[in-house]
Structure formats: structure tokens, C-alpha cells
Amino acid sequence: MNTSYDVKFWEIRRNPTRKTPSYVTRWKVAGKVKSKTFRTKELANSFLSDLRRAAKDGEAFDIATGLPESMTDPPSDLGPTVLSFAQEYVARRWKASAARTRETDTYALMALVPAFVKDLPGKPDEAELREVLRDHALLPADRRAELPGNRAAVLRWLETASLPLADLQEAGVLRRGLDAISVTFAGKKAAANTVLRKREVLNHLLELAVEEKVLPSNPLREIKWTPPKSTEAVDPRTVVNPRQAGALLAAVTYVGRSRGPRMMALYACMYYVALRPEEAAGLRRENCQLPDEGWGMLTLEKARPQANKRYTDSGEAHDERGLKHRAERETRPIPIPPLLVAILREHIKRYGVADDGRLFRTAKGRPYTASAISRIWQEARAIGFGPEQAASPLAARPYDLRHAAVSLWLNIGVPATEVAQRAGHSVEVLQRVYAKCVEGQALQANNKITAALDD
The missing domain is CATH 1.10.443.10 (Intergrase catalytic core)
Incomplete structure (x- = not known):
């Protein structure tokens, strides 16, 4: 859980966009505005009082939900994250793969893993995320070097922000990955063969998830996505x-x-x-x-x-x-x-x-x-x-x-x-x-x- 003690509150206000009366409690955690709507002003005031009491008692607030620890449900078992399952995927394939295949897998995952993250504060830039993935996180455990302090912080953010793999069953989430592999790391349109190779890695990863019973089916099969045209023919x-x-x-x-x-x-x-x-x-x-x-x-x-x-x-x-x-x-x-x-x-x-x-x-x-x-x-x-x-x-x-x-x-x-x-x-x-x-x-x-x- 990524938490903060930087919490500010606003007064209750009526929601002007609805015909039926409703009231909005608004507050801010680590600069992120949060809100919750209630049917009556009394309910809204009660909720705001609980928030203020938690802040007065010195509780940390979860940045993602905006709630204090006492009001946060215990985390449910959502299964592996995209990052942890990508690491398992690399480890499973490493021994039987040629060096060039390992390299291809890694560079595909360097594009995909950062695409499947939560919107948490303090996000490192894309180059830092890729560097940590390439040099540490996407290597087998016995090949990982010690990370310096600044890079260790990047890895911690990525471990916290990585989405549950189950979220890739949502078309909108999965399309973020397809968008990510369609461009180079410099943001330019990627070559067709490169896009297809990276999509193949994504497909293999999802097939492994089905085999491991992490996912019920491969969601990539349900996506209507037109791959770029490629040609093997020699010019x-x-x-x-x-x-x-x-x-x-x-x-x-x-x-x-x-x-x-x-x-x-x-x-x-x-x-x-x-x-x-x-x-x-x-x-x-x-x-x-x-x-x-x-x-x-x-x-x-x-x-x-x-x-x-x-x-x-x-x-x-x-x-x-x-x-x-x-x-x-x-x-x-x-x-x-x-x-x-x-x-x-x-x-x-x-x-x-x-x-x-x-x-x-x-x-x-x-x-x-x-x-x-x-x-x-x-x-x-x-x-x-x-x-x-x-x-x-x-x-x-x-x-x-x-x-x-x-x-x-x-x-x-x-x-x-x-x-x-x-x-x-x-x-x-x-x-x-x-x-x-x-x-x-x-x-x-x-x-x-x-x-x-x-x-």
C-alpha cells in the first residue's frame, strides 16, 4: 500500500448536476483529489467526520483509494501482478531459449510491463522503468545485480503499481499494451515485424497464464485489433x-x-x-x-x-x-x-x-x-x-x-x-x-x- 499523511478536507457541498438531492464529500491525499457522493447530507457529514478523526489520530491514508488504513478493506488475493507473472514467464523460458530469444522476450516485456500500471504518484520516467526491467527485474534471480538506491526506489514503485494480471481481461486495459508495442521506445511508429514479435510475446505470456489457471481464457483472442502488414519478401x-x-x-x-x-x-x-x-x-x-x-x-x-x-x-x-x-x-x-x-x-x-x-x-x-x-x-x-x-x-x-x-x-x-x-x-x-x-x-x-x- 502506498500511503501519505498529507491530507486536506473541504466542506460538504450539494451535487448540482443531479435533480435528486445528493451531497459530495471531497478531500485530497498527497495532492490527489478524492470524492464520495451520498444521498443525504447527514451521511456525507458522518463520512467526513470519520476521515477527519483518522487524520487526527495520525493514521496514514492510502493514496490510491484516499482512505485511512482503518477504513481500507484488507487486500484480497487478486493473483499475480503483470510484473510478477512476467518474471515467472522469463524464468520458465530461460533455460530452453537461445540468447536472442531471451533478448526478444525482454525487450517486448520492457514495453508491456510499464503499460499495465496504476496511476500512482511518483511515477518514474519510462526510461528509468525500462532500465530497471532490463538490468534487473526481467533477469533470472541468480543473474540480478544489486540495485543502487535510486533504482531500488524505481523497482519498488513498479512492484506497487503493477496491475493484477487478471485486469488484462478488460479490453481497455489490454489495448494499452497493444498501443505500447506499436511504437518504439522513442515514440515513433514501430516496424511491422517488431510489433508482431512483441505481440507474439504477449500472446505467449497470456497462454501461460491460461495454462497456470491464472486466467480462464486468453483475452487477446477477443480483441479486434488489426496487426500491421509485414512482408518477409526480399526487396x-x-x-x-x-x-x-x-x-x-x-x-x-x-x-x-x-x-x-x-x-x-x-x-x-x-x-x-x-x-x-x-x-x-x-x-x-x-x-x-x-x-x-x-x-x-x-x-x-x-x-x-x-x-x-x-x-x-x-x-x-x-x-x-x-x-x-x-x-x-x-x-x-x-x-x-x-x-x-x-x-x-x-x-x-x-x-x-x-x-x-x-x-x-x-x-x-x-x-x-x-x-x-x-x-x-x-x-x-x-x-x-x-x-x-x-x-x-x-x-x-x-x-x-x-x-x-x-x-x-x-x-x-x-x-x-x-x-x-x-x-x-x-x-x-x-x-x-x-x-x-x-x-x-x-x-x-x-x-x-x-x-x-x-x-
Whole structure:
């Protein structure tokens, strides 16, 4: 209970908005005006006398209800609050989740938990609430650091103000959460995929509440809410052709004294065999068959996705995981063209490998961060492209090299099943994501229609 001794009273007054006589008792607790209406002036005076007597006796008044402790009903068991159940949700999912999933869950809850609070005085600003949630409250208990005094006060306010989870059964309350995930923390409209990911976390949390019998049903199913339209399809404007890709890879070698040359083979793996960045980060010498002539083979078995250290099992920025969309120990063999074989052989000859056999790491042996991979790529684009291309979305991100590889394979007629196997996709996802990047189908369709009409 959040209480105060700052209490002021006003005289009884008649309610002028009603035809039937009624009387209003008004008072203020910690600057918040409270009122209660009675049918007779005697009842109103009696209630006011009780309030004044409690104040004279030195009782604290509850800020939320405006009532002294002696007139406040004992709290009923309303079940877990949104905050406490969010903490349980995180703890339940933590062990089985990858670091990136933990991070996604946390950032969704950082938007949702502050949306489901009571209007209590002394509310910290949104940034402070998010910081306490991120760094303490939404971590498993054994990972929480000691909070400094000012942040401990923020957490206490949040624990007091957090609504009972049962309140989310009210449509108006639940919509506050949907509004919160529809904007960024800076207050701008959020990307469609971000909104949908956060809504999925909210849905999972409510489904767990149903499973735990905290809620009778998932109230999200009853809300008429139109999700933003999102698309998984790759934008053809981002896809480079082989000549452009070659120019960009060459440009990488001109970035810095050693940074670019040391990273060129990593980008080459993303283009020539469509590796994801985390797959390239996990590539070891033992995964590579690099013959003197002809095609080689990469046998992928591990990935090293990057996440904040607070979410990884190792306490490092990269946790070793199984391959995406694969069982834990399942591998993915990928034939590699002679050009990439030569690039990898030269890379190993020049830079060697890490103690654990990893091919790609900094001069100090550390994995490359996502920001470093992006930064070097942007410098290479400025070198390898003219001003107009550099300002365009063409290969704007390193990941677009992977899209270019898959698009090339599909356009030259490699069967979709083979492309899906090499890229680590299902055929269904492949066709949905790369549908706009397959060229020539419209012309073929037009020719077939013309032939049919001429018959």
C-alpha cells in the first residue's frame, strides 16, 4: 500500500448536476483529489467526520483509494501482478531459449510491463522503468545485480503499481499494451515485424497464464485489433549481380590497413554459399574441405549468434548454438565453388585459425561484432559503388549478400529443393521470401498467353 499523511478536507457541498438531492464529500491525499457522493447530507457529514478523526489520530491514508488504513478493506488475493507473472514467464523460458530469444522476450516485456500500471504518484520516467526491467527485474534471480538506491526506489514503485494480471481481461486495459508495442521506445511508429514479435510475446505470456489457471481464457483472442502488414519478401532492389558482388568484395580489401582484408573471406562466404553471419562466425577449419582444384565442401554444424552478454550462457557476446531450423546436432553440407575454395585457402594461409579452429576473428582473436561487420561493409560500399549506387538500397546490409546468392541460384534454374538445402530454408519459406527476386517469369508467362490466344 502506498500511503501519505498529507491530507486536506473541504466542506460538504450539494451535487448540482443531479435533480435528486445528493451531497459530495471531497478531500485530497498527497495532492490527489478524492470524492464520495451520498444521498443525504447527514451521511456525507458522518463520512467526513470519520476521515477527519483518522487524520487526527495520525493514521496514514492510502493514496490510491484516499482512505485511512482503518477504513481500507484488507487486500484480497487478486493473483499475480503483470510484473510478477512476467518474471515467472522469463524464468520458465530461460533455460530452453537461445540468447536472442531471451533478448526478444525482454525487450517486448520492457514495453508491456510499464503499460499495465496504476496511476500512482511518483511515477518514474519510462526510461528509468525500462532500465530497471532490463538490468534487473526481467533477469533470472541468480543473474540480478544489486540495485543502487535510486533504482531500488524505481523497482519498488513498479512492484506497487503493477496491475493484477487478471485486469488484462478488460479490453481497455489490454489495448494499452497493444498501443505500447506499436511504437518504439522513442515514440515513433514501430516496424511491422517488431510489433508482431512483441505481440507474439504477449500472446505467449497470456497462454501461460491460461495454462497456470491464472486466467480462464486468453483475452487477446477477443480483441479486434488489426496487426500491421509485414512482408518477409526480399526487396529485389537490394540484390547485387555477380559483377557488383565481386566489386564489393574487392573493395572490402581496401578498408583499413588490415581490417578489410582480414574480413573479406567472411563476406565471400555470405555471397558464394549464402551463409548467415552467425554461421560464418561458427565456421571452423575442420568444417572445410578445400581441394587444390575443383569444388570444395563446407559442413556446417554450429552457429555463433551475437546477443547482449546478459542473455548468453557463456557470459560472452557469442554463444555457440545449433544451426537455425535444424535439430541440435544436425549438420548442413554446402558445396562451394572453386573461387571460394581459393579465397578460404588464402585466408587460412595468411591469418591462420583460432585455437578452437575458427576461421574468422579479429587480430586479437575475438569474434567480429555485428556492428563491426556492418561498419566495414558500409566503408566498402563507399569505395566500390558510385554515389548513386551507394545512396541506394543495393546491398545496403551485409545480409543482402546472402539474399543475392539465393536469388542467383533460383534465377539460373537450380531446383528449389537444392537451393533450400544449401540456404538452410524450407522450400515453402524460400518461395515466399524470394518470390520477387526471380526474374523472367513474367515474360515467359506473356509468351505462353500469347501462344494460347493465337491458337
